[in-house]
Amino acid sequence: MTSQFEYFSAIDAQDSEKLGAVIQQCFGSSPDDWERYHKRIGIENFRLLRQEGQVSAGLAIYHMGQCYGGQIVPMAGIAAVGVAPEYRGKGAAYEILSQTIQELYRQKVPISALYPATQVLYRKVGYEQAGSYCRWELPLPSIQIQARSMTIHRVNTDDRSIFEAIYTRQAQVNNGNLARHQAIWQRILESEKEQAVYAYLIGSGSEPEGYIIFTQERGEKESAIAIRDWAILTAEAAKCIWMFFGNHRSQINKVYWQGSLSNPFLLLLPEQTTKIVWQMIWMLRIIDVPLALSKRGYPTGIEAELHLEVRDNLLEANNGKFSVQVSNGRGEVRPGGQGTFQIDVRGLAPLYTGFLSPRQLQQMGYLKATPGALDTATLLFSGDRPWMADFF
Numbered sequence: 521m522t523s524q525f526e527y528f529s530a531i532d533a534q535d536s537e538k539l540g541a542v543i544q545q546c547f548g549s550s551p552d553d554w555e556r557y558h559k560r561i562g563i564e565n566f567r568l569l570r571q572e573g574q575v576s577a578g579l580a581i582y583h584m585g586q587c588y589g590g591q592i593v594p595m596a597g598i599a600a601v602g603v604a605p606e607y608r609g610k611g612a613a614y615e616i617l618s619q620t621i622q623e624l625y626r627q628k629v630p631i632s633a634l635y636p637a638t639q640v641l642y643r644k645v646g647y648e649q650a651g652s653y654c655r656w657e658l659p660l661p662s663i664q665i666q667a668r669s670m671t672i673h674r675v676n677t678d679d680r681s682i683f684e685a686i687y688t689r690q691a692q693v694n695n696g697n698l699a700r701h702q703a704i705w706q707r708i709l710e711s712e713k714e715q716a717v718y719a720y721l722i723g724s725g726s727e728p729e730g731y732i733i734f735t736q737e738r739g740e741k742e743s744a745i746a747i748r749d750w751a752i753l754t755a756e757a758a759k760c761i762w763m764f765f766g767n768h769r770s771q772i773n774k775v776y777w778q779g780s781l782s783n784p785f786l787l788l789l790p791e792q793t794t795k796i797v798w799q800m801i802w803m804l805r806i807i808d809v810p811l812a813l814s815k816r817g818y819p820t821g822i823e824a825e826l827h828l829e830v831r832d833n834l835l836e837a838n839n840g841k842f843s844v845q846v847s848n849g850r851g852e853v854r855p856g857g858q859g860t861f862q863i864d865v866r867g868l869a870p871l872y873t874g875f876l877s878p879r880q881l882q883q884m885g886y887l888k889a890t891p892g893a894l895d896t897a898t899l900l901f902s903g904d905r906p907w908m909a910d911f912f
């Protein structure tokens with residue numbers, strides 16, 4: 521079966537055009553969208569499959585990072601997985617994904633994440649549910665917060681470093697948050713179709729305590745503030761932002777944003793008037809087990825050793841026993857050990873991110889462990905629930 525597929529990581533101009541046509545058809549996008557998309561990501565970060573001499577499938581790789589336990593772990597974000605309709609149902613998507621995962625392994629990329637249109641496909645190559653991405657909405661009249669102790673001032677979006685510095689401080693303490701690819705920053709900061717992008721800093725010019733970047737949408741029945749991005753480092757800055765939104769209430773009905781399943785800024789609102797209108801669960805694949813385990817951070821103040829035994833049907837080197845010795849918030853991984861915590865590479869994903877606890881995974885048949893190993897894993901992978909604010 522595999523011999524019918526040819527996998528390509530170097531894409532010339534002619535193939536780029538053909539790949540563009542496949543992706544446009546798969547996602548209903550325009551030639552302009554493709555032009556902007558492949559320029560932002562870089563054509564060298566696309567992969568394609570040929571069958572019978574034709575481009576049958578493609579995908580994009582965002583090389584970036586994801587924060588776990590206070591450390592940034594290099595991560596390959598997979599996007600735009602598309603197979604031309606006439607080649608579907610014959611294993612093309614499985615083939616391009618498994619080839620890409622093997623290539624990422626050779627490149628020593630520890631983990632990969634994606635937003636699934638179908639879990640069935642991605643589970644087959646070792647991805648599993650691993651974190652939240654929720655759309656929240658808040659009616660503006662319900663905010664009712666007065667906070668005059670801080671200033672908020674408009675800035676332009678040309679220089680992203682000022683936002684990036686604040687963003688990074690917030691992201692580092694939130695499991696799953698990205699060390700963003702520049703294409704994601706561009707999408708946040710650049711205006712499309714002449715829509716105005718508003719950016720504000722909160723607090724003093726020299727040491728801002730937060731920022732907000734948004735657009736305004738006027739619908740037939742309702743108008744909304746659409747938050748593209750925000751980071752808030754203090755309670756005063758959060759109150760200031762809530763008041764700022766509330767002051768739009770004479771013309772705008774609601775504000776919405778994408779992010780975590782729970783949000784500390786909501787503590788400052790008087791009532792529970794926010795709601796989650798939809799959510800997606802993103803998936804993670806552990807590409808290189810020992811590398812992934814040694815790159816993430818662990819709770820400080822815990823000295824412990826976990827003895828894993830991992831199974832992986834796709835990547836041979838991930839199979840076997842590994843011991844993780846954790847000390848001072850970092851983990852040292854060695855081959856061997858007692859194998860008292862047995863898990864498939866797919867089950868390792870929600871454990872690694874902290875999306876599900878070892879006991880929850882055990883209940884669902886995702887792992888087998890001795891009581892002692894279960895307790896150790898519970899301590900090591902404890903932390904805030906993982907989430908992302910960015911779709912890719």
Ligand SMILES: CC(C)(COP(=O)(O)OP(=O)(O)OC[C@H]1O[C@@H](n2cnc3c(N)ncnc32)[C@H](O)[C@@H]1OP(=O)(O)O)[C@@H](O)C(=O)NCCC(=O)NCCS
Binds near residue numbers: 603
């Ligand atoms: C989703 C898509 C990439 C699948 O491509 P494909 O080449 O048909 O998939 P494969 O033949 O390799 O399928 C591999 C496995 O995934 C399953 N699968 C594929 N598409 C599926 C779907 N939409 N829903 C449920 N399962 C699906 C297959 O049944 C197969 O499992 P099996 O071997 O147990 O039967 C293709 O339909 C497509 O391009 N769709 C439009 C774009 C899109 O939605 N991309 C996904 C973005 S995240």
